[in-house]
Amino acid sequence: MERKQEGGGGIGITETWLKKHTLLYKGATRHPFILSIRDGTVDLSSFKRWLGQDYLFVRNLVPFVADVLQKSSKDDKDGDMEVVLGGITSLSDELTWFKNEASKWDVMLHGIAPQKTNQDYCRFLESLMSTEVDYTVAITAFWAIETVYQKSFAFCLEDGSKTPAELIDTCQRWGNEGFGRYCQTLQGIANGCLEKATDDIRSKAEATFIRVLEFEIEFCNMSQGRD
Numbered sequence: 685m686e687r688k689q690e691g692g693g694g695i696g697i698t699e700t701w702l703k704k705h706t707l708l709y710k711g712a713t714r715h716p717f718i719l720s721i722r723d724g725t726v727d728l729s730s731f732k733r734w735l736g737q738d739y740l741f742v743r744n745l746v747p748f749v750a751d752v753l754q755k756s757s758k759d760d761k762d763g764d765m766e767v768v769l770g771g772i773t774s775l776s777d778e779l780t781w782f783k784n785e786a787s788k789w790d791v792m793l794h795g796i797a798p799q800k801t802n803q804d805y806c807r808f809l810e811s812l813m814s815t816e817v818d819y820t821v822a823i824t825a826f827w828a829i830e831t832v833y834q835k836s837f838a839f840c841l842e843d844g845s846k847t848p849a850e851l852i853d854t855c856q857r858w859g860n861e862g863f864g865r866y867c868q869t870l871q872g873i874a875n876g877c878l879e880k881a882t883d884d885i886r887s888k889a890e891a892t893f894i895r896v897l898e899f900e901i902e903f904c905n906m907s908q909g910r911d
């Protein structure tokens with residue numbers, strides 16, 4: 685899934701947003717739920733709640749990414765479509781992983797009801813599937829969604845982390861280098877689109893980026909039973 689970094693090689697718009705909204709970004713990628721995995725104090729009932737709810741979330745993420753794919757096919761310049769298609773394959777693997785992991789942890793995936801935060805996040809994804817929503821906004825959201833997980837779980841694998849052995853596989857799922865490169869590719873695509881976008885689309889994309897960060901924080905709160 686290698687692809688050239690877009691945006692002229694300088695600092696892209698998404699990088700400026702990551703700085704501008706650093707508190708929110710840290711709130712999502714250094715959430716107490718993630719920190720508890722990293723320091724080995726994670727409450728297993730929180731982890732199991734997260735596992736079941738995230739499985740449901742990813743099932744809803746697939747149609748959203750299929751819509752991003754559809755949008756990219758109308759606006760394809762540099763092979764974005766192949767990258768997004770690879771993203772759908774990665775989500776398919778993610779769903780298989782959730783099923784295996786759930787049986788390992790005795791979590792019954794059938795019959796789990798989505799909690800309110802999860803429902804709200806999925807409704808937000810649905811709203812981004814409208815034909816009114818520009819490809820630039822949708823691909824920015826997709827980049828942000830994947831990147832929060834990549835940065836969060838990579839942090840749990842860094843030197844000095846005390847992530848329990850039985851959670852290493854979970855962290856590697858999103859924290860591995862290949863997934864990191866894939867997120868950078870998405871970021872390059874988002875930057876390229878944002879550079880060419882009108883001010884109106886750019887500010888809609890920024891608002892969407894902020895909303896994704898807020899939802900990711902709320903999702904972790906929910907996993908800890910704090911919703």
Ligand SMILES: Cc1ncc(CN)c(N)n1
Nearest residue numbers: 738741742829830833903
């Ligand atoms: C809530 C959430 N955000 C992102 C991802 C990574 N696909 C996920 N599985 N769940």
